[in-house]
Amino acid sequence: MRIVVISRRRLFLVLMFLLTVGGSLTITLSSLTTPSLVRAPGTYYMANTQEKVIALTFDDGPDPIDTPAVLNILKEKNVRATFFVLGKAAHDNPDLLKRLVIEGHEIGNHSFNHDYQQRRLVEEIIKTDQEVFATTGAHTYFYRPPGGFVSKIQLETVKNNGHIVALWSVDSKDWRNPGVKQIVDNVIKNAFPGAIILMHDGGYQRIQTVKALGPIIDALRDHGYRLATLSELKMLDSEIK
Ligand SMILES: [Zn+2]
Numbered sequence: 001m002r003i004v005v006i007s008r009r010r011l012f013l014v015l016m017f018l019l020t021v022g023g024s025l026t027i028t029l030s031s032l033t034t035p036s037l038v039r040a041p042g043t044y045y046m047a048n049t050q051e052k053v054i055a056l057t058f059d060d061g062p063d064p065i066d067t068p069a070v071l072n073i074l075k076e077k078n079v080r081a082t083f084f085v086l087g088k089a090a091h092d093n094p095d096l097l098k099r100l101v102i103e104g105h106e107i108g109n110h111s112f113n114h115d116y117q118q119r120r121l122v123e124e125i126i127k128t129d130q131e132v133f134a135t136t137g138a139h140t141y142f143y144r145p146p147g148g149f150v151s152k153i154q155l156e157t158v159k160n161n162g163h164i165v166a167l168w169s170v171d172s173k174d175w176r177n178p179g180v181k182q183i184v185d186n187v188i189k190n191a192f193p194g195a196i197i198l199m200h201d202g203g204y205q206r207i208q209t210v211k212a213l214g215p216i217i218d219a220l221r222d223h224g225y226r227l228a229t230l231s232e233l234k235m236l237d238s239e240i241k
Pocket of ligand 1: 146
């Protein structure tokens with residue numbers, strides 16, 4: 001599905017739709033990560049490289065149950081990934097935030113409250129960055145907007161505040177909980193050199209994600225890929241942006 005860099009009016013309509021659906025199904029908005037194959041100009045969604053390198057990214061954590069499960073697998077497989085944390089979840093789970101850094105993972109900024117409308121865009125980015133810095137001593141460099149929604153104005157605003165909008169090129173669709181095999185297939189069948197994979201370690205039950213992670217790493221390696229953080233992947237980008 002292809003969305004993103006959309007007009008304010010369209011963004012509003014989409015959000016109204018999400019609110020309606022969210023309300024009628026009585027599920028929280030944070031579990032409604034909106035899919036989008038995001039190849040939006042001015043955003044970082046892949047690296048332009050021939051090298052078989054790929055980046056795993058995890059959104060919506062840290063979560064007290066699923067993040068440790070994800071981290072254990074990454075440690076066992078010796079993989080470093082990027083975690084787009086929510087400021088609120090980071091505040092509630094400082095030890096997990098520290099563990100992310102200690103184990104060599106990169107921390108990205110996913111806003112504070114996961115507000116799809118991003119009414120306090122700058123405030124939420126700064127607040128999350130401060131939370132991460134206070135706990136780990138590291139600043140966030142990449143910002144991933146909730147649901148991948150970003151208008152041109154928001155894109156400029158984020159840039160002016162020193163962050164790069166980082167989206168993704170392969171959606172595992174784990175947010176749908178479609179079954180472990182489907183999640184693995186969604187990644188492996190769409191993987192390509194320089195791709196950024198979207199997964200989740202929080203926001204909702206992520207048992208399927210946890211079960212799919214090991215097979216995904218093994219299959220990517222069988223296909224000749226090595227795994228990297230977003231910063232490492234970006235260094236291979238031959239395109240000057
Ligand atoms: Zn999210």
